[in-house]
Amino acid sequence: MEHTNTDMHDNQLDEPLAPKRTRLEEFWRLFKQNRLAIAGMVFFIVFFFLAIAGFTLTRGNTPVLDPALVRLQDKLRPPLTRPNLERLRPHEIPKLGIYIFGTDDLGRDVFARMLQGSWVSLTVGFVAVGISVLIGIFLGGIAGYYGSRPIRIGQLLVLAFLFTGVVLLINKLIWAGSVVLIGSAVCILISIQIKKAASAKSRSAAARLWNFKTISIDTVVMRFVDIMLCFPSFFLILTVVALLPASIYNIMIVIGLTTWMGATRFVRAEFLSLREQDFVAAARALGLSNFRIIFRHMIPNAVAPVLVSATIGIASAILTEAGLSFLGFGVPPPHATWGNILSDGKRFIFDAPWLTFVPGIAILIIVLSFNLFGEGLRDVLNPKLRERN
Amino acid sequence: MTTKRILILAPLVLTVILLQSYLWVPTYEEQAKGNPQRLHQYINASIGDAAILNPILSADSASSEITDKVFEGLIDRDEELRFRGRLAASWDISEEAFFYVNAATDVPGLDQVSPRAIIDLIQAARNQKARFSAELQKTLDNIVTVSLVSARTERVTEQIRDPSDDQKTQKIDITISAPARIKLYLKTVDQDLFVHLSQILGKNYFNSFDGAKFLVTTPAVGTDQLNALVQKFLPAVEHNPIIEFQLRPDVKFHDGHSVDAHDVKFTYDAIMHPRNLSPRVSSYEPVKEVLVIDPLTVRVIYKRLYSPAIGSWAMGILPEHLLNDAALKKEALALGKDLQSFSMRQSGFNRHPIGCGPFVFREWVSDQYIFLDRFDEYWEGPPHYEKYVFRVIPDLLTQEMEFYAGTIDSYGVQPHQVKRLKDDPNFQSFSGTSLGFSYIGYNVRRKPFGDRRVRQALSMAIDVNKIIEYVLYNQGERITGPFPKQTDFYNPSIEPVPYDPEGALKLLAEAGWNRNDQGWLEKNGQRLQFKLITNNGNDIRKAILAIAQDSWKQIGIDVRTDLVEWAVFIQERVNKLDFDALVLGWSMGIDPDLYQIWHSSQTGYNQLNFVGFANNEADDLIIKIRQEYNHAQLVEYCHRLHDIIANEQPYTFLFVSRWTAILDKRIVIKEFDDQANIAYRKITPTKTGNYTFHFNKWIKLAQAPEFAP
């Protein structure tokens, strides 16, 4: 009886208002108005399917479209030409019967390479941005949530011992390293002891020193961000890529590891403001664990703007990879990416312009659509910028 | 609203200013055809800037392009690759040879071995040589004088490496009390001198000499080190080849100072000076000493037989008066630098060089250009071009566009561009065999490359002709071995490995590799699988990588590929011998010295025989080649060595690329005939493929002349 009452009560309150929409519907309504963003999204989805098609069609030992098959007889054929059947061996004849985008300087089918490249480029973009977003959420979350907590001398000691121990071990000083590592274990034990003693309310001077507060976690994280920001980012990438062996994984990791600073700052700012909001205070008052508060309540609220910047981040990761390819440090063969097809093709710009224009324009379209899509999302998600009409 | 107006006007004004500047820029036509000065300049584009304009310190090709023009060596190579005198008008090669009087052995026909007796024995043999074999007769004929070097006693201190710890060195005091020596002065170098002499002095005369008896070290050292010291101080026999250069008189440096023998000696000393860190030390390491006989005569004495040595005197000669200690000290004082640490490396000379070559250095703006003027007092007569310009344009595409526009005369043209430009009536094209080759090297320490049949099969599976045809646009030639193809050392009778995948499979089957049902080659359940690597930044190697992977896949070999950045490639992979197979190239000198790349003693970490090739006969030949001064003999050794290496196939020898060049047709050779009439001649590459050989006679004309076909 009571229940129905409340329900009726609610209904009565709701009725005079606008028809109720879910968050998603509301979001979609706003998003729909931005035609550029819609176009971006359509391309985004098309690209996604292309990448999946590229992955399935070009993998394995005898792929449908072999991006690595060299047909020197058929090199530099313009787009939409038919293969020269007399001069090709049977296994070399393209399955499509036509070179949609022509062939490159080794006679490889550019269409197949573009398909494979769409998958590789997408992976590079997603993994790189994934890494940077994860680091960003983690560090930004710590800084924002635990920000004001200081690090105590004891903890510093443990860390210092651990660090020197590992460094010594790396330098093959096994004995010294182990001793120092044991030192860090001892420090942990001391901390536990002091904690117990503290609960017994007998604080010695040494214990107080042990628990002396130094800088806060927030300071450490943000200083670290500052340090990373001191390196010009393209140069940092270039240095690391030039120094590490080139592989598709290294490129992804390096781009990810050098672009997380923005996300960290973002998440930290979000967390700082979320922490003060009522629902977090309520959650805390209910005695929820920090872990639960962070993961169930704060991250879902902070993550939307991060995802927006991630969309744009993917676009810029694809561009960064292309830039690296230009300098010869991109994803190495046999993986084709749009970036390395483009930079390989530039030598032939007068002889075979399609090798430059096909990937160049493809990159342009995809990056543009990612950017427009991201921009549209940002407009919708940022209530301050919403039109008042 | 002022703000609004400013906001709109500012970008407009800016745009107008930027765009109107177009009106002031000279067009390409004005720069090239419309500029008469342009005919007197030769402009060469390069991707990178020079590093250091000092011939003894530079190691990059851009720098040597300039130093070759500004400096001049004693000799160089002519159109047929023979040595030709430049600063040296002539030279003469002779030899001093030494051996110890070995009292511990029996000499046939002598009761007692004494210095006098041995000299007499040799003299007697020379007088009645008819008794001996032809080769000994030749050797005896070659001896000019026989003399005695009396016994000596000396003390020296040596730093040697601690055998247990590579980083530490140890100081050793050595007392040497050497017996008397016989000195032979020979007309020409004879590496078999002692082999032949042992026919007179007894078979064991030379190898029974025990130097260790005459040498005492404190503290005592191990056997290996003792042997090394004996080799150094008391070798039983010693060859000291001598080169005596007669310098050309009246040659001047660009500052008017004349070039003499002291400059030659100074150049040698500067290379050897440890503080200068010259990258050329190793070419001069066999030199024992350089002596100034008179201002125009310089004598170089070598420690041992080393036939490639003479080539090192093509090195540009430095002006002593500008770089000796006094001059450097003055410079250091003027700059306020530390006198102790100031060396030739820091000197301003490296950015403003003065030599005695055909061009005078004028100006260098980093990463933009280097200007050279012609040297009017050049000993061979000044070049026709008034200026030589070196322009840095890092991008190949913009280089090409500048070339079309006529603002540069030459650039690093690529094969596919040559193909397009060859038939253009405005250009002439050249091509010739270059001095380097590309190969796929196999790490023979690793399975399955230890088996010669596998290596041969891998070579047979690659269609090199196809690579040459399509990747290089025919700008390459097959090569079968390690010698430069245009020299006599290359053995032309060896056939290239044929493209024969079936044959390859047969060979692999012999070696135990058979195809399984999926088509992969297998042996004992193990798939034939390896990784082929190369460095990044080289498109042709990248293409070879892709083609090799594809061709091997055709016969069922599972090959992965990897591109590695150059420094990492060399240091982590090549130097640490951590690779299965690699695509790489050697750029060779003309000398046939293969010691560092093919001798089995050079297979360790950081050494150049990284594929681990080892063959006794090859080792023997490599040593002989290093010591042979006679060309015909040298050629014979080289042909045999070539044969062995080709048969072993530690490399798949791919091709030697052809260098290509494109020039404006209006550039020709200008010469004077007997009546001092001007005659124009088409530029033709020399037999060895050097088209810039006559560069000093080049000139650009306003109209391309017609030549009789």
Added chain:
Amino acid sequence: MISFIGRSIVQKIITLFFVSIVSFLIIHLAPGEPSQVDPMNPKFTREMVERFREEFHLDKPLYRQYLYFYRDLFSGKTISWKDNQPAFKKIWERFLNSLPLFIVGTILTWTISFPVGIRSAIFRGGIYDRSATFFSYLLISIPGFFFAYILIMFVVNQFHVPVIGMETFGIGETSGFNRIMDRIWHLLLPSLLGATAGIAVLSRFVRSQMLEVEGQDYVRTAKAKGLAPDQVHYKHALRNALLPFVTMFGLILPGLIGGSVIIESIFAWPGMGRMAYEAILARDYPIILTLNFVSAVLVLIGTFISDLLYMVVDPRIRL
């Protein structure tokens, strides 16, 4: 205020110290050796390589190398391994070459973005706004070198004038004014290319700032009391929207030492980016580290200035 400055300087110095360690470690722990120690040159013996390593202190433990390097850096004695030139002199020369590009690029960015951004905000959602959005994203979406090549080919084929280099080659002999104009022409394309991303980002930012301010009550009030729209937009709204841009002046500073490798290579511009790139390839540690240090100092000074400016222009902020 004073305490803020003091604290901030101390913080920045500590940051700089860590930056110096991190950059030193990255470079030294990575594989590869200076190109002078070329291991593939058959003419180099082991002794030679060792002598080079000794000369460059590469045989010493890392912490000693670190101390040596920063001792030389602060006494101005750092020299490039490639050509023995003093590092600061080299960097200064390149800096002077990059400076005009930077200045023109920055001016282009700031003068173009503002009118575009403001107009987009005023006519929000209109055809102008949408096409401006589209074009600014188009600009940042083209791979830089692809765009550069297309521009160069277009200009060279259409107008037959040189675009690469800092000036037309061999123009040194002509009169002063011609030369200046020639230089400006050569600045046009590379600085435009360098500015594209900046224009796109900044104009978007101007737009969103303007939109935010336009929604504020005082702007509505101004509108409501019947002020001319221009008066409202350019006086009331723009002034307040400008606040965050003041702080951006500080952040321009690090751009001084940047310079894009790709644009500089394509346009044969002897700038800093190319020098740094070549230094990385040749493992010319002194140049890489000095550049890195200088750029870190500039970044830190830049953030410091922007904090200060923020305090000055916005009285609500008390650091």
